[in-house]
Structure formats: structure tokens, C-alpha cells
Amino acid sequence: xxxxxxxxxxxxxxxxxxGIIRVAIGPTVFDRILAASFAAVNSVIMLxxxxxxxxxPELFVDIxxxxxLLAFLFPVALARYLDATSAADESGASGExxx
Numbered sequence: 386x387x388x389x390x391x392x393x394x395x396x397x398x399x400x401x402x403x404g405i406i407r408v409a410i411g412p413t414v415f416d417r418i419l420a421a422s423f424a425a426v427n428s429v430i431m432l433x434x435x436x437x438x439x440x441x442p443e444l445f446v447d448i449x450x451x452x453x454l455l456a457f458l459f460p461v462a463l464a465r466y467l468d469a470t471s472a473a474d475e476s477g478a479s480g481e482x483x484x
Contacts, residue, residue: 390438394431401427414467418460425456 404424411417429449436445 387438390434394434394438397427397431397434401431418463422456422460425452425459429453429456 401424404420404427407420408417408424411420429452432445432449432452433442436442436449439445
């Protein structure tokens with residue numbers, strides 16, 4: 386069982402690193418948001434694996450749930466911000482053209 390948890394932890398850690406690299410080099414903002422969400426989900430999985438490994442899953446499940454809620458709200462809030470920003474840019478651009 387310990388070997389399985391160790392291998393799973395390394396796989397998830399590798400995927401998290403890939404997600405973080407994608408956040409750094411993503412060509413668009415939306416690629417970076419998706420990569421950040423991907424890395425956050427992998428971090429929650431890593432927390433669960435650590436909890437099982439140390440025999441304290443109830444503690445790490447609570448921490449993982451709180452982190453998952455924050456990881457869910459980040460892209461939603463950023464998408465709303467980007468939508469409001471693009472709407473303001475469009476209305477500003479149409480106002481400049483009419484003058």
C-alpha cells in the first residue's frame with residue numbers, strides 16, 4: 386500500500402509541476418486560468434494522499450475541502466472580472482468611434 390501511495394504521490398506531484406509550468410508560459414490568460422485550476426485540483430489530490438499516508442485523512446480532507454472551495458472561486462471571480470473588463474472596453478471603444 387505504501388508503494389502505491391508513493392507512486393501516486395509522485396505522479397500527482399509531476400502533474401502539479403506541469404500545471405505550474407503551464408501557468409508560467411501560457412500564451413493566453415484563459416490557458417493560465419485553466420492551468421491554475423488543474424494545479425489546484427492536483428494539490429487537493431496530493432493533500433488527500435498525504436492524509437492517507439500519515440493516517441490522518443479527516444484532518445487533510447478538511448484542509449483539502451477548504452482549498453478546493455478557494456480553487457473553485459478563483460477562476461469564477463477572474464472570469465467575471467475579465468468579462469466586466471472586456472464589456473467596459475467594448476463600450477469605451479464604441480464611444481470613441483462615434484465621436
